[in-house]
Amino acid sequence: MSLEVLASEEWAGRVGRSLSAVIAAQPGIRLCLATGATTAPMYRKTSILGDPVIFLLDEFGGLSPDDPARCAAMLARDLPGFAFLAPEVDSEEPEIAAERYGTAIAKDGVDLAVVGLGTNGHIGMNEPGSARDSKTRVVQLAESTRAGALAYGAEHEPEWGITVGLSELLECKEVWVVVTGSHKAHILARVMSSVVGPELPATYIREHPNVRFLADTDAARLL
Numbered sequence: 001m002s003l004e005v006l007a008s009e010e011w012a013g014r015v016g017r018s019l020s021a022v023i024a025a026q027p028g029i030r031l032c033l034a035t036g037a038t039t040a041p042m043y044r045k046t047s048i049l050g051d052p053v054i055f056l057l058d059e060f061g062g063l064s065p066d067d068p069a070r071c072a073a074m075l076a077r078d079l080p081g082f083a084f085l086a087p088e089v090d091s092e093e094p095e096i097a098a099e100r101y102g103t104a105i106a107k108d109g110v111d112l113a114v115v116g117l118g119t120n121g122h123i124g125m126n127e128p129g130s131a132r133d134s135k136t137r138v139v140q141l142a143e144s145t146r147a148g149a150l151a152y153g154a155e156h157e158p159e160w161g162i163t164v165g166l167s168e169l170l171e172c173k174e175v176w177v178v179v180t181g182s183h184k185a186h187i188l189a190r191v192m193s194s195v196v197g198p199e200l201p202a203t204y205i206r207e208h209p210n211v212r213f214l215a216d217t218d219a220a221r222l223l
Contacts, residue, residue, distance in 0.1 A: 016045025102136030
């Protein structure tokens with residue numbers, strides 16, 4: 001496990017360039033990407049060459065397909081012009097859709113997952129209480145996650161979603177955990193120091209053999 005702290009004013013550009021270099025060096029790379037306020041500035045500094053296979057990390061259920069808070073809508077805005085695969089939350093059988101999505105990810109694996117860190121210690125929508133061996137599945141969202149959707153312009157609070165499970169994330173060849181902002185300082189300090197367990201699902205990622213925590217100086221102020 002490595003922790004890299006970057007100056008807040010240059011964080012997005014440096015990490016975006018690093019991601020660009022990784023993608024350029026591996027034609028056909030398989031990526032699993034998070035969305036949201038943390039990753040958006042980084043993606044906007046990313047130049048993608050080649051034809052990567054991109055899986056969306058998670059998606060809100062119960063929102064209309066054109067809702068601006070849908071994770072697919074956010075990724076399309078932040079990485080315009082690139083096709084990606086997303087969980088079928090509009091399916092009449094979301095549990096089956098989640099299982100199918102997990103199978104597609106597991107079939108050939110993921111080379112690099114880029115994930116954020118929730119204020120309650122979640123990774124993706126693997127909320128507190130998630131087990132290390134949890135698979136891609138339908139999940140009930142924590143209050144803070146539902147409120148976060150409103151901050152992205154959701155028409156109403158979503159109650160559920162589909163997320164790539166911790167099991168699949170731990171099987172990725174490499175994982176980057178990106179953390180920015182002073183409001184993430186307390187949770188980052190807890191995740192880096194707490195006993196590994198379901199109370200803070202992000203602690204499981206510390207066990208990955210090839211994980212990088214990439215934080216700006218604001219998020220790292222308590223470390």
